[in-house]
Amino acid sequence: LAKTTQPISMDSYEGQEVNITCSHNNIATNDYITWYQQFPSQGPRFIIQGYKTKVTNEVASLFIPADRKSSTLSLPRVSLSDTAVYYCLGTGGGNKLTFGTGTQLKVEL
Amino acid sequence: EAQVTQNPRYLITVTGKKLTVTCSQNMNHEYMSWYRQDPGLGLRQIYYSMNVEVTDKGDVPEGYKVSRKEKRNFPLILESPSPNQTSLYFCASSTGPKGAQYFGPGTRLLVL
Numbered sequence: 060l061a062k063t064t065q066p067i068s069m070d071s072y073e074g075q076e077v078n079i080t081c082s083h084n085n086i087a088t089n090d091y092i093t094w095y096q097q098f099p100s101q102g103p104r105f106i107i108q109g110y111k112t113k114v115t116n117e118v119a120s121l122f123i124p125a126d127r128k129s130s131t132l133s134l135p136r137v138s139l140s141d142t143a144v145y146y147c148l149g150t151g152g153g154n155k156l157t158f159g160t161g162t163q164l165k166v167e168l
Numbered sequence: 169e170a171q172v173t174q175n176p177r178y179l180i181t182v183t184g185k186k187l188t189v190t191c192s193q194n195m196n197h198e199y200m201s202w203y204r205q206d207p208g209l210g211l212r213q214i215y216y217s218m219n220v221e222v223t224d225k226g227d228v229p230e231g232y233k234v235s236r237k238e239k240r241n242f243p244l245i246l247e248s249p250s251p252n253q254t255s256l257y258f259c260a261s262s263t264g265p266k267g268a269q270y271f272g273p274g275t276r277l278l279v280l
Contacts, residue, residue: 091266102172102258102271103211146211154218154265155226156201160210
């Protein structure tokens, strides 16, 4: 199972693009990288998932380089409502899931 | 509406008094799991289930039990709760460990 490392916190302003990087040095061949968003006192919500290169949906983009030892979640033009904790999760290998401590993103005016 | 429900949402109990937190999903998901969330420690998986009658330990299983007698239900049992089990608990379900996890609203437990 991939162990992931993320920055503890990040600050941004409304309208800016935010990039959160996750390190997963021991990622397995069949690992997917999945990102979740969590607001206070709510369960995490799935944002995006990828295996390699780039994945984009209506909410975010996910960039995974060729060596797959890291990934970057990109949030375009953030707003106050994007203030949340973001988790990078490695899946694959065993059936157990380890979320880690996440990145607290704070967006200000 | 596709959802994961948990009950109760809030619970205050005393040390040693057995309790059960229920979890139910209506998406016909095979994979279900329980997490606890504590300040500074993120989400930690307690137990997971790959399907009916198939359960396994997560990262922090001590002091907890689970059962999976039906596909839609996955109750979490604390047979003798202790104060260090005071936490916010989440149930989740998905098609599998690689799939998007759908989380319930959470159960806030206080053990005195």
